[in-house]
Amino acid sequence: MRPDPDRLAALRRLMILDSQPEKAYEDITRLLATTLAVPISMVSLLDEDRDWFKACVGLPLQQSPASTSFCEAFFDIGEELILVEDTLLDERFKTHPLVLGAPHIRFYAAARLVVDGQTVGTLCAYDTQPRQLQPEQVAELQTLTRAVVALLNQRAAGRGPQP
Numbered sequence: 001m002r003p004d005p006d007r008l009a010a011l012r013r014l015m016i017l018d019s020q021p022e023k024a025y026e027d028i029t030r031l032l033a034t035t036l037a038v039p040i041s042m043v044s045l046l047d048e049d050r051d052w053f054k055a056c057v058g059l060p061l062q063q064s065p066a067s068t069s070f071c072e073a074f075f076d077i078g079e080e081l082i083l084v085e086d087t088l089l090d091e092r093f094k095t096h097p098l099v100l101g102a103p104h105i106r107f108y109a110a111a112r113l114v115v116d117g118q119t120v121g122t123l124c125a126y127d128t129q130p131r132q133l134q135p136e137q138v139a140e141l142q143t144l145t146r147a148v149v150a151l152l153n154q155r156a157a158g159r160g161p162q163p
Helices: 005-013 023-036 071-076 135-156
Strands: 040-046 050-057 063-065 081-084 107-115 118-127
Touching: 005 118, 023 040, 023 050, 023 118, 023 135, 071 107, 071 118, 081 135, 107 135, 118 135
Parallel strands: none
Antiparallel strands: 040 050, 040 118, 050 063, 081 107, 107 118
């Protein structure tokens, strides 16, 4: 659940919200977009009211309101990945404002970012066309997710890249 105090405490301990861009996160996000051949990818951190983008490719945004969050779906499931080949065919997303309106999202793939046992965000990718991922692309998403979690854990321990 988004407002869970333990989850929010884990996120706040990272002291990452509203921080400056960091090359490591930007590199991972660019690599995800290239690997999955999608126009949009991001490292999204989920606080009470918004999804804040530590790194983002393909959208000129730094955040979006929780009310338009695709990543909200992670609070309703236990899986580590969400793969939606066509959002118009998925009950969770077919009436979503970003599916029906600009940028007309049709594909969504995301992996849960877990720190201290809490979901603090996602590594996610979007396309305006329906698509399927190959098994090796799913494996790459999982590998890149582990890299982001490692960066977050290093940050929590005071050893990670920070401005």
